Amino acid sequence: MPSQADEEAHQLSYLQKHLANILYLLSEHVEGESEESLVLTMEGFEHLGFLIQFGDKGSGGVPLSQAAPFFANSDPDMSAAPVPVSQVHDWLLQTIASSLESITEKVSAKENGSPSGSDQDIAMADASPSSAKASPSARSPCFVEGVSKSSYVKQASDLKSSSVKVINCHDSTIYILAPLRYAIIYGCSDATIVLGAVGKAVRVEHCERVHVIIAAKRVCIANCRECVFFLGVNQRPLFVGDNHKLQVAPYNTYYSQLEEHLTEVGIVSTINRWDEALSISVIDPHDSLSHPAGVSDTQSESATCLDPDQLTNFLIPNWFENESTGSTKDNPFPLPDAYMTSQQRNVNALSLNEDDKL
Known part of the structure; x- marks a missing residue:
């Protein structure tokens, strides 16, 4: 299994390769004196915060615009002037190259037996251009790996970390019912995965035919096929x-403890942007990870909304009834009207069927 440094290096390389296309999608056209030019506003630049994180891992980081030299000293009460895309592109490439060099040096030092700090919580951006400083108090993520044809349950009392990685699990149902900071779901298929409250971000990557139920501040979904995501998210879901x-x-x-966990990690259940997906679908046909052999060269697709008549409530068994102290009795995220109407119609139809049997 690749190390965290290997994952970071791959993510940085991927971002480096596709940076020009990503910036083009976020840019605006401005008419110059004799030719059209591309610029990036501070608001557009902040959208890169889905992919790039500055600051020490495990900390809240700093706003992306404050880390960049061209927006750092902007007056918060005034709109910052747009910046040429070429300037942003050059600065980001330089920063990514510096980070890749730093990762290489750390790996070399580790291979040569140099002491290093303990692993840290996972940074849930595609890249973390500033080098992370190891913290003695940081904990390694909890791994749920290789579960097959079974059910797997973890509660808050079972976890010693605020980060979880669910990797290569198949034909299974997995419950992580705990307050978390970060979570990664990678390489799973034909499974149902339920995550508790994730206060920073969730990343789902290279999964097929999975149902994922997530309550999180934000979620990033990459290179997945035939999956359904049941989302309670405060920020727009990102598809790359x-x-x-x-x-x-x-x-x-x-x-039973869901609302308590949501409050603990800072998720607001009255805000759910599940249907406001932001898609950055940049495909490199030569990238073996995002475009495996045998897959046709078709354009990546945007996610569609599940038909309201197909939504059903997912019931989590209460294995620990005697230990449960939570007060949650129902889904804390309000359903949109179309889905609520459909569910009520299904309940009424079920009641009529029961009456007919009597």
Whole structure:
């Protein structure tokens, strides 16, 4: 399994390769004296915060615009002047190259037996251009790996870390019912995965035919196929890479301590932007990870909304009834009207069927 340094290096290289296209998608056209030029506003630049994080891992980081020299000293009460895309592109490439060099030096030092700090919580951006400083108090992520044809449950009392990685799990149902900071779901198929409250971000990558139920501040989905995501998210879901046949739906479950966990990590259940997906679908046909051999050269697809008639409530078994102290009795994320109407119609139809049997 690749190390965290290997993952970071791959993510940085991927971003480096596709940076020009990403900036083009975020840019605006401005008429110059004799030719059209591309510029990036501070608001557009901040959208890169989905992919790039500055500051020590494990900390809240700093706003992206304050880390960049061209926006750092902007007056907060005034709109900052747009910056040429070429200037942003050059600065980011230089920063990414510096970070890749730093990662290489750390790996070399580790291979040569030099002491290093303990692992840290996962940075859930595609890149972290500033070098992370190891913190003695940081904990390694909890791994849920290789679960096959079974059910797996973790509660808050079972976890010693605020970060979780669910990797290569197949034909299974996995419950992580705990307050978390970060979570990664990678390489899973034909599974249902339920995450508790994730206060920073969730990344789902290279998964096929999975149902993922997530309550999180933000979520990034990359290179997935035939998956359904039931989301309770405070920020727009981000879709990157080569995605196909994905569906999104409103959050559809609860467990007894869910509201307590949402409050603990700072998620507001009255705000759910599940259907406001932001898609950055940049595909490199020569990238073996995002475009595997045998896959046709088709354009990546945007996620579609699940038909309201297909949404059902997902019931989490209460295995620990005697230990449960939470007060959550229902889904804390309000359902949109169309989904609520459909559910009520299904309940009424079920009641009529029961009456007919009597």
